Amino acid sequence: MRLQFLAITCIAWIAINYGSICLAEVTEKPDNDPSNFIDVSQEFVVCTGWHALCSASPDCRMNGDKADCDCLRVNEPHIVATSEIQDLVAKRMTLTKCTKEYPCDVDQAPVCKAIKDGKYEVDNVKYNWVSTYSYRGWCSLLEYKPIACDQYTPDYTGDLYWAICDAAPCTENPNSSNSDKPLSCQCRVKNTPFVGFGSCTGANGGIMSSFPLWAWDFQRNTYPFAMPGYEYVQGACATFKSDPLPSR
Structure with a gap:
């Protein structure tokens, strides 16, 4: 009787565990199942209209x-x-x-509507102006030659801090000393290596608005990642002449 009980117990154990294994085999998704992949968000979206x-x-x-x-106060396509x-x-x-996988086209991103409608909210305050990125004046900026500003290298003498103004909230400044810059933006401050334009020191005792050092390829004089529209800007800023044929 005891042997019969043990045999039944063993069979039950095998059935339970084998059933679990089979269930796992049925419910486990293959590696190439689309639902196993997490869709990555776009790094940049393009909007149109007014922005800072x-x-x-530099100050x-x-x-x-x-x-x-x-x-500046600008009305043109811009990048967030x-x-x-x-x-x-x-x-x-x-x-x-x-x-x-499903990228937003121009002005399809929800942030574009928030900026355009003046409903961009930071710390419970809605702003009519937001600092984003566009190529206004980019050719003249390149004339200053981007340089590496790394506070952690020996004999560095530039600024320790810089301002990152991407998606910063802005307000109108009726008392601006520069009529061409009527907006005041509240930009975050960083103390990491950054890109300087001709200098690593801000003007008039201030710090410069810039971007991180890793975001520029100094050898190729371009962004190291796909920046919307930059290939056209490169052509617009290039000298008007033929390019040499590649060596054979």
Whole structure:
């Protein structure tokens, strides 16, 4: 009787565990199942319309953990770095909707609508102006020759801090000393290596608006990643002459 009980127990154990194995084999998805892949959000989205442009702001004033930068008021297509969006709702909606597999076309990103409608919200305040990136004046900026500004190298004498104005909230400044820069943007401050344009030191005792050192290929004089529209800007800024044929 005892042997019969043991035999039944063993059979039951085998049945239970084999059933679990079979169930795992049935429910486990193959490696190439599409649902196993997480769609990656777009790094940049393109919008149109009015925005603040701070790429030529070398004299931002430190203000706590922020810097106040005087910026241009521009009406043209512009680029938003999705990771830098400070409106949390617009950021979540944009990262969810705009992906590498299903990219947003021009003005399709939720952040574009938030900027255009004056509903870009940061810390419970809605802003009519937002600093984004466009190519206005880019050819003249390249004339200053981008240089590496690394605070951690020996004998470095430039600024320790710089301002990152991507997706920063901005307000109109009726008392601006420069009529060409009527907007004041509250940019975040970084103390990491950055790109300088002709210098690593800001103007008038301020710090410059810039971007991180890793975001520029100094040998090829271009971005090391796909930046929307930059291939056309390179052509527009190039000298008007024929290119040499490649060597055979």
